[in-house]
Amino acid sequence: MEIVLVGLNHRTAPLDVRERVSFTLEQARRAADELRSRGLLEESLVLSTCNRSELYGVPPEASHECGPELSSFLSEFHSVRPDVLNGLLYQHYDRSAVRHLFRVSAGLDSLLLGEAEILGQVREAYRFAHEQGATGPVLNRLFQGALETGKRVRSETELGTRPMSVAAAGVKLAERIFGKLADRTALVLGAGNVSEQVVSTLRDRGVAHLFVMNRSRDHAEALARQFGGRVLDWGNWETALLAPDVVVSSISAEEPVLLRTVLEQAMAARSNRALFLMDLGVPRNVELAAADLYNLYIYNIDDLSEIVEQNRHARESEVPRAEAIVDEHVGKFLSWQASVELVGLVEALRSRIREERAAFIRARLDGMNHLAQADRERMETLMDELLEKLLVEPAERLRGEKELRRKIQNVEALRDLFLRHREKP
Amino acid sequence: MPHLFLFLTILAYALSLISYLRFLYAGKSHAGRLGTVFLGLGLVAHYFALLERSRGLHTVPYHDLYGSLSLFGWLLALTYLGLEFYHRQRSVGAFVLPFILLFFLAAHLAGAGSDRLPPTQAHGVVFALHVTLSILAYAAFALSCVLSSIFLLENRLLRNRHLGDIVWRLPALDLLERMSQSSVLIGLVSIAVGTVLGFVWVDRLTGQYWYYDPKYAVTLLVLLLYVVYFQLSRTSNWRGARASRLNIFNFAVVILSFTVVNLYLSHSHRYF
Numbered sequence: 196m197e198i199v200l201v202g203l204n205h206r207t208a209p210l211d212v213r214e215r216v217s218f219t220l221e222q223a224r225r226a227a228d229e230l231r232s233r234g235l236l237e238e239s240l241v242l243s244t245c246n247r248s249e250l251y252g253v254p255p256e257a258s259h260e261c262g263p264e265l266s267s268f269l270s271e272f273h274s275v276r277p278d279v280l281n282g283l284l285y286q287h288y289d290r291s292a293v294r295h296l297f298r299v300s301a302g303l304d305s306l307l308l309g310e311a312e313i314l315g316q317v318r319e320a321y322r323f324a325h326e327q328g329a330t331g332p333v334l335n336r337l338f339q340g341a342l343e344t345g346k347r348v349r350s351e352t353e354l355g356t357r358p359m360s361v362a363a364a365g366v367k368l369a370e371r372i373f374g375k376l377a378d379r380t381a382l383v384l385g386a387g388n389v390s391e392q393v394v395s396t397l398r399d400r401g402v403a404h405l406f407v408m409n410r411s412r413d414h415a416e417a418l419a420r421q422f423g424g425r426v427l428d429w430g431n432w433e434t435a436l437l438a439p440d441v442v443v444s445s446i447s448a449e450e451p452v453l454l455r456t457v458l459e460q461a462m463a464a465r466s467n468r469a470l471f472l473m474d475l476g477v478p479r480n481v482e483l484a485a486a487d488l489y490n491l492y493i494y495n496i497d498d499l500s501e502i503v504e505q506n507r508h509a510r511e512s513e514v515p516r517a518e519a520i521v522d523e524h525v526g527k528f529l530s531w532q533a534s535v536e537l538v539g540l541v542e543a544l545r546s547r548i549r550e551e552r553a554a555f556i557r558a559r560l561d562g563m564n565h566l567a568q569a570d571r572e573r574m575e576t577l578m579d580e581l582l583e584k585l586l587v588e589p590a591e592r593l594r595g596e597k598e599l600r601r602k603i604q605n606v607e608a609l610r611d612l613f614l615r616h617r618e619k620p
Numbered sequence: 621m622p623h624l625f626l627f628l629t630i631l632a633y634a635l636s637l638i639s640y641l642r643f644l645y646a647g648k649s650h651a652g653r654l655g656t657v658f659l660g661l662g663l664v665a666h667y668f669a670l671l672e673r674s675r676g677l678h679t680v681p682y683h684d685l686y687g688s689l690s691l692f693g694w695l696l697a698l699t700y701l702g703l704e705f706y707h708r709q710r711s712v713g714a715f716v717l718p719f720i721l722l723f724f725l726a727a728h729l730a731g732a733g734s735d736r737l738p739p740t741q742a743h744g745v746v747f748a749l750h751v752t753l754s755i756l757a758y759a760a761f762a763l764s765c766v767l768s769s770i771f772l773l774e775n776r777l778l779r780n781r782h783l784g785d786i787v788w789r790l791p792a793l794d795l796l797e798r799m800s801q802s803s804v805l806i807g808l809v810s811i812a813v814g815t816v817l818g819f820v821w822v823d824r825l826t827g828q829y830w831y832y833d834p835k836y837a838v839t840l841l842v843l844l845l846y847v848v849y850f851q852l853s854r855t856s857n858w859r860g861a862r863a864s865r866l867n868i869f870n871f872a873v874v875i876l877s878f879t880v881v882n883l884y885l886s887h888s889h890r891y892f
Contacts, residue, residue, distance in 0.1 A: 353647055357788065367788075371778060374792035468856040469793075490860045498781045509785070 197333060197532065200292035201265040201284055202242075202249030205306050208283040216273045216280070218243035220323055226250070226272055227329035235264055238331035240324040240338065242299075244316045246306055251296065253333045262286035293337060293528050297521045300345035302355055309354035309510050309517075314345040336531060344524040351520065352513045357506035361499045362392040364506070365473040366400055368499075369441045372471050372492060380404040382439035383424070385446040386414035389475050393443045394422050408435055410446070436461035436470075445475040452476075455485040462488050473499070534593065536606040541590040544613050548582055625669035626728050632662030633697075633721045640713035644789050652710035659701055659713070666694050666724065673728070686727040688755065693723030695752075696759040699806060703763070707799050709791045715766050746821045753814030758874060760807035761846065765871035767800040768864035775861050793860075797853065800867060804850050811843055835889040838877040845870045 203216065218226065223241035230236040236252035243249075250269065254261045266284050270277045287295050295304070300317045302309040321338040324330045330338070349355050358364040366376075373379055381402045383390050386409040394405065405424030409415035415426045427435050436442070436458075446452050453472070458481070462470065469490040474481040479495055486493050556575055560566065566574075592599060636658035643652035670690055677684075697720045704710060774790045777783055791799070849870055853863035882889055 350649065356647065368778070370792060371774075371787060371790075372793050374794040466856040467859070469860060489862075492778055494781060502783060505783075 197253060197536075198289050198292045198337065199236075199252050199254060199261055199265065200249060200287040200295055201262055201269060202247060203280070203283045203285065204247035204249075204304065207285060212275075212279065212283060213246070213248065215275050216248045216269060217245075218248060222272075223320075223323065224327050224329075226268075227324065227327060229272070230265075230268065231329075233268075235261060235268060238334045239329050240320060240334050242317060242320045244313065247299070247304075249299075251292070251334060251337070253331065260288065262288070290525065290529060293340075294521065294525050296337065296341045297344045297524055297528075298518075300341040301348040301517050301521055302345070303348075303514065303517055303521065307359055308507075309513070310359070311349065311355050314342070314349070317345065318342055332535075333532070337528060340524050340528045344521055347524075348517045348520050352516045354510055354513045354517050357509055359503060359506055359510070360392070361475065361496065361503060362389070362396045364499045364502045365393060365443070365475075365494065366396045368492075368494060368502075369397075369471045369473075370400070372469060373440055375401070376403075376441075377401040378403050379440040380406070380438050381441040381443065382406045382408065382427075382435060383418070384408050384442065384444040384452070384480070385476070386411070386418040387445050387447075389445045390443060391418060391421075393445075393473065393475070394418065394424070397441065397443075398422050402441070404438070406435065406439065432457050432461060433464060437465055440469065441471045441473070443473045443475065444480040446480050447476065448480065449478065451478075451480055451482040453481045453485065455482045455488070458482075458485045458488055458491065462491060475499075533606055537593045537609075538590065540606060540610055540614070541586060541593060543610075545586050545590075547614065548586070552578065552582065625665050625672055628665040629662055629669050629724060629728075630721070632658050632665055633717060633724060636662055637714065637717035637721060640710065640717055644711055644714040645785075647789060652713070655710060655713050655717075656701070656704065659697060659717070662720075663694065663697050663701065666690075666697070669728065670694060688727075689723050690727035691752070692755050692759055692762075693720050693727065695756045696720050696723065696762060699756070699760050699763050699803065702806075703799055703802060706802065707791075707795060709795055709799065711789050711791055712767065712770065712796075712799070715770055716763065719762065719766065744821070744824075746817050746824070750814050750817040750821055753810045753817065757807040757811035757814060758878070760803045760810065761842075761871055761874050764800040764803035764807065765868055767796055767803060768867040771796040771800065771864045772861060772868075775864075797859065797863070800864070801850065801853055804846055804853075804867070808843070808846050808850060811839070811846075815839055815843070833889065834881055835877070838873075838881050842870070842874055842877060845873060 203213065205213070208216075218241045223243065226241055227239045230239045230252065234255060237255045238253040240251045241249070242251065248269075250265055252261075252265065263286075266280065266286070267277060269275075269284070270280050296317075298304045300314055302311065302313055305313055317338070321330070321342070325335065358367045369379075370376060376397065379402055381394075381397050381404070383394055383406070386407060394407075397405070405419070405422060406427050407415045407419045407424050408427045408429055409418075410429050412426060412429070418424070419426045432453075444453065453474075467490045470492070472481060472491065472493045474493060474495040477496060481493055481495070485491065556578060560571055560574070636655050639651045639655035639658055642648055643655055670687075673687065673690075696716070700713070700716045700720075704713065770790060771793060774787060774796070775793060777787050778793070790796075845866075849863065849866050852858040852866065858866075
């Protein structure tokens with residue numbers, strides 16, 4: 196056992212427990228220090244996001260399952276009673292721990308399948324732990340592998356490409372019409388939660404100008420302040436609809452607010468420049484009859500939800516390809532790990548033989564008084580040469596042949612066979 | 621190895637088409653890059669195929685219908701590649717490559733060079749430039765027609781809110797419009813210069829600037845229509861589906877000029 200993982204996520208633990216065992220950066224640093232000073236882990240790394248808290252580590256001694264100790268460490272560190280965490284924590288070792296991390300990094304373990312943020316969070320957690328000196332050769336290699344897996348899954352599959360929220364789908368659609376939104380203008384009608392999500396996404400995509408219009412000016416001003424926009428007076432449609440390329444509407448009103456006549460005038464005033472209208476109001480804010488106006492693209496909440504649903508199916512169908520990439524990288528990592536361990540094992544074997552050779556030869560040559568000193572030395576050299584030859588060749592082959600390393604999966608067995616009761620090299 | 625370049629060109633264009641299709645349907649960016657590389661290789665092989673054929677027949681490529689078609693395909697590929705680099709957009713490749721491949725196959729597999737222009741008329745740099753620039757112009761117009769058709773398709777899907785998978789792969793409507801305008805601009809410049817050179821050449825040959833050929837009127841009409849498109853497509857009232865429909869109509873006139881006018885009316889323009 197080389198790598199251990201203890202943690203919980205959105206699937207195993209409710210939000211209030213996740214909150215209690217989450218780590219700030221400072222806590223992550225302190226945890227790593229304590230784990231090392233207590234001799235629990237040689238290398239350690241804390242991955243803490245809103246959906247998961249995970250502790251990755253390399254224990255100092257092989258063949259010792261330290262999961263339970265790490266679990267009690269977690270409850271002690273966060274002052275949570277152990278029975279609260281009972282059944283919520285998972286423990287993984289070696290292959291299963293590697294696989295877990297690579298799936299996390301690929302977005303396969305996320306609440307929102309294929310979401311992109313997790314890769315950044317893994318990168319950040321690794322960078323921090325690395326800077327603090329908490330990681331070592333094994334975790335360095337492990338997390339580099341995880342980042343590589345995440346990047347490949349993102350570039351080679353469509354797991355993360357399609358928008359998965361109504362806000363993101365709407366903004367992506369606007370990009371289908373206008374291309375990059377960098378020099379575009381957006382108008383937000385209504386200042387509720389839904390508007391906020393869309394505005395945030397629009398700002399992320401670099402929309403240049405933002406206008407907010409709401410019945411209550413206070414709410415409009417709050418939203419405008421938050422995202423750096425300007426407030427327009429309610430009801431002045433002709434001016435309001437002149438500049439924007441994208442209009443997001445989520446007004447709570449019984450009847451449509453944007454009537455066909457209003458939009459017809461607005462389109463004429465803007466010389467029919469294309470307008471994308473995201474109608475998120477229920478009941479709808481835009482009169483249905485406006486749909487046939489030239490260069491006007493209207494999407495309501497159902498249209499956008501349908502796109503999100505289609506995208507969810509599309510993402511799910513990409514899972515097998517993503518899993519295949521994960522498996523490939525898990526194999527790669529394990530083969531690297533085996534090669535390091537095997538080379539270490541052969542080195543240990545050589546130093547053991549070197550240690551024992553002198554005493555062994557002396558004992559065997561004791562009774563052979565007829566041999567001259569030169570002959571004794573000659574025999575010692577011959578024996579050295581033989582031992583070297585026997586050991587150097589397999590060591591070279593282990594370094595050079597990937598397939599051979601893959602075949603020798605159980606290094607522990609070899610270590611037991613040749614180096615029983617001796618310390619790990 | 622008389623057919624080596626022929627074979628290599630077909631292979632490269634076919635591989636390019638497959639890669640662009642993979643890029644379009646599976647969204648793999650390396651497939652798109654591969655499409656560009658194969659198209660580049662196809663262009664080189666096609667160039668040598670043209671050269672080899674011209675040498676074999678002891679003539680320039682545009683001396684017969686098939687040569688003109690092949691040159692048209694080559695210039696279409698070249699124009700597309702230029703646009704691809706300029707606008708950094710590969711998802712149109714899958715729509716353009718079938719035409720390039722078709723023109724090449726039609727030209728080189730179907731045809732012998734039996735139906736040629738009388739060699740005495742067609743000589744000199746001015747004439748060669750006149751022909752090449754005219755064919756380049758038609759290739760650019762064809763490309764912009766393809767782009768406008770994609771625009772109309774995507775626009776229809778977006779307006780009807782029936783997106784499917786394809787919409788997420790196609791370029792943004794705005795980009796399609798700009799690509800189409802760039803392509804028309806290339807066409808306009810080429811056809812203007814090409815036509816002037818045509819007059820210069822006629823002057824040298826016959827000593828007079830003008831003798832009437834219906835092709836002139838049609839070419840001027842084409843020029844005018846594309847100038848109108850170029851201007852209108854940048855005004856907001858026409859931007860979008862209207863401008864794209866006009867562009868497709870314009871290309872219908874180009875095809876008319878290529879077929880009816882060349883075959884039945886013109887006495888000096890048979891193949892271009």
